[in-house]
Amino acid sequence: MTGVLAVTVPDLATFVVAGAVVLASAIGVVVARNPVHSALFLVATLFGVAVLFVEQQAEFLAAVQVIVYAGAIVVLFLFVIMLLGVDRPEGLARDPLRGQRPLGAVLVLVSLAEILALARLHWATGHGTAGSTGGASGNVAALGRSVFTAYLLPFEITSALLIIAVVGAVVLARRPHRVSQQQYGARDERMVATERSGTGRSGTEPSGTGRSGT
Amino acid sequence: MSVPGAWYLILAAVLFSIGAAGMLLRRNMLVMFMCVELMLNAANLTFVTYSRMLGDVAGQVAVFFVLIVAAAEVVVGLGIIVALFRRRSGATADDFHILKG
Structure with missing residues (x-):
């Protein structure tokens, strides 16, 4: 893996800004009291992920991400929220299972540590047969050719x-x-x-x- | 030279953990459902990152299918939630403990 010094400034700035938007909005989805706010934070998260897709030469998927997720799925969420009128505060005073919340937090931290530890391993990844990503211009063509053949x-x-x-x-x-x-x-x-x-x-x-x- | 792929993988891992935390700690079913979408997006980001690192478009095809499955999942899941709320007016997942076998 090349060093940090090889990263150009625009790429780094894009990654940092989009990553910050993704993480901050994801935390907003979890901690927002109102489900409508959660849905709007979810839109911001999905846009940030779409920016990261563009940064990694997956332009078609970024467009699909915005259209399908932000355009359709979140609208469906908002529609159900408005239809059901569930934007009431939830009762977090009592735990149905004893110690559910501390146990959940510990479980999340353990799983995060596990994922990060697994990411340091080397996996047996042979070369695929689906063809290259097509570079900067031919991403849609490469993806379409792969979907409609292999x-x-x-x-x-x-x-x-x-x-x-x-x-x-x-x-x-x-x-x-x-x-x-x-x-x-x-x-x-x-x-x-x-x-x-x-x-x-x-x-x-x-x-x-x-x-x-x- | 673009940002190293390991950074994207770490970002995706943290995003997945945030989604898992919301799934475990929240009670509102719709917010729990949104946290599932967060976890799916983390997996998508991992797929795209490996697709770029390995120079193979198969990862992006996998993301394509994940998007389709996520759309179907949201449609059916929200249909179930609407059907449940039509019976009961509870706002949280714990109110549906009558569903356990």
């Missing part, structure tokens, strides 16, 4: 995956028919009764008719 079958399978996801989302979010609504209501009451006769640990009231009107 990886054609996985690419076709992803179309089936997307269709399945669309059908699943429609089935999940579909409001039940009026005929079967009574069945759903009966099941709901039975669930509530089970809840009340159970441990009764949860302090939330079951949803009434107010939610179904939205």
